[in-house]
Amino acid sequence: MLSLRTIRKALVALAAAAAVGAGLTAVGPAATATAAVPTTIPLNFTNNSGRSDQIYIYDIGTLLSTGQQGWADASGTFHAWPAGGNPPTAAPDASITGPANGQTMTLRMPKFSGRVYFSYGQKLVFKLTTGGLVQPAVQNPSDPNVNILFNWTEYTLNDSGLWINSTQVDMFSAPYAVGVKNTSGTVKNTGHLKTGGYAGFFNALKGQPGGWANLIRTRSDGTILRALAPGHGIEAGALPSTVMDDYVNRVWTKYSTSTLTVTPFADQPAVKYYGRVSGNVMNFTNTSGAVVTSFQKPDSDSIFGCYKLLDAPNDLVRGPISRTLCAGYNRSTLLTNSSQPDTSSTGFYQDVVTNHYARKIHAQMADGKAYAFAFDDVGNYESLVNDSNPQTAYITLDPFS
Template sequence: MHYSLSFAVAVAATFLAETFAIPIVVTPGNEKDVIVTAANTINGTEALEVPDDKTPLTLSFYNNFDGGQLNAYVTGLDPSGTVVMLSADGGWLYPDPKGSQTPVAIEGNVAIPLNGAGQTTGFDLPDFLSSGRVWIAEGELQFFTVVDGNGKAVIVEPAAANPSDPSSAVNWGFVELTNTKDSGIFANISFVDFVGLVIGMTLTLQDGRTQDVIGLRKNAITDICNDLRDQAAQDGQPWDKLCVTDKDGKPLRVLSPNLYLSLEPTAMETYYEDYIEKVWQKYSNEDLTINTQTDAGNVACRVNGQALECEGDNRGYVKPTVLDIWGCNSGPFGIREEDNAVHKAVVPRLCAAFYRTTLLVDGGNVQPSLGADSYYTADPTSHYSRLVHKYEIDGKGYAFSYDDVNPDGQNEAGVVSGANPKLLHMTIGGFAT
């Protein structure tokens, strides 16, 4: 999880109001072009328990990539809650913004070169890590630091949606990682914001058990961009504009629709209007049952006037906008601290149903109950997520924030987890198939 800056809102608002020539062609800038937002910053937390005994996690990387030199980076929070990066010498590097509220380049050797094609590189983390990311890049990424309103250091990470970011011309991806003494490891491949450098992973626990998330096919970025172009020609929506290219037109990454809307706020704003009206009509006359998958069990919901109301819920759900659906964190899907347990269970399941457009298909009156074969089959839908899952070898990997909402026993999210981890092994450039 990444944390926001108190002063970032005004800066971000200025950025989000801008529009760029699309398709997006990157033109890397310098520190003056760095945009500080909640989406690309990580700052400290309250101190965690510092363990007396350290159980380092080994990271390893198999290079199955056809391109140039690969470098790895690690960012996150140490057990004291302080932001850190891994230094190439094996210890934590603590960024020092020297009191600056404008981005300052992080100094130090934080790029860890990976061995060439067909070879494996490995190293141990010096301690437990939370809110972490393991970045892999073809070339070098640039990280910056600023102070937050409390005078603490914040790491400003490369921003996929800023075409002038100093790292914008670099092909990169990451694995999200938390490994703590009490809870063990949780790692996932995330395409919530964008699809970039192809990465898969295998977790090995101390008892020898393994878990795989194979990830995308080798040439998935190009394939997704081609299919998005075909989809745009079919329905007239700007799906092709999600692709970000270098100056020669080579695809670098694919932005998620919610991230694209940060650049073009009015794009596709009526996309779900007819669908939402049909949902409202249907569930004005019959119950929508939400299986909370908690002690609350099944909750009956029905449209009453302008809002969908659920039994035992402290408040109802108004009609969402396209940004509400794609972001799953605003409008009716925003969660407040005072919301009760039923509301906090309904939100992810209801937004997942809208996002995957399963509310009007057969069996869609119970959520979640349908398997992946029913996702993205109705019109309209998120063709970004449809295509991401199409080109995932095993169908796993977060394509939106609530991709972990599934019927019991299924997993679309691409998560590995467990107590007492031994090795997190990443394959760069696609698993052999």
């Protein structure tokens, strides 16, 4: 199953119509689009990978009109998953045979909130439990997909438009980019790496001391499959669970005697919250001095996953404060700027203790944008494109070299 942090990241990131700008916005998608969004739109899937492997594509998610979970075939026709079991039972084969290297095929995307998976050389294994679909868990060494080279994009297509992003929240793997063309012919895309960026990322991670190289997973034939996101690395025992502790301790010391000011909404500068540490708790007060929420001292996994001790509910107080803190911890800006969010990228990842996985991914992106952690959209650094009048969506598999 998708982790709660990944689900929440996808819903928040893909359902927000306005860019978060200097912070966050308090609004969701526009209530109406300027033109009706059709039931399905074309998805141009291009294979520029340079590899000869057979590509398999899967369009899975929740049908927004009914709330049913299932998959779409190449024509965009929805198929509901059958009931699962315990132990899990095999899911129907939802694969679509993808294009050869240098070729493009056109699929139809229905009004889903979901994912488009693609795999190289082998079909992915999906199973069904009584609770729904079991999706690949890259941090689990016994997962049946652990030796398959694959990746995915996340998208929402609804009456207000299309939101589609490239994501590295769970792993960095096979390179790809996403895009959208609207009915006026304007094209937006994101997710492309710099020339040499794929190898550049892995080489940089290999050279990072402190266990970060252990995030890399390689198949027995020498193929680099992926780098686990650091939260998954902690779960798999590849990265020390204390990797962020020194930074957190310094943050705790600083805000025991000074105040952290959080202005979570870019379009509401008067909404401010003030954080001070007392013992093991950081309390936030509003402008009237009332405590509105409190956070326990976070561990590394909470920081990397933006969950657990940094949980971010879909409200207008704790969630936005937590998103801001999550970005500040991952980018290590909380010590250098007591007014958050800090949205100047020149100050990101400058501390020796930081999310080096995220740092190295952003360094290799052609436009500097990525979803390297759940709330990488704070300050508009996410690899997301959206349009209220989508005509065509794009997924492009990029070269590995």
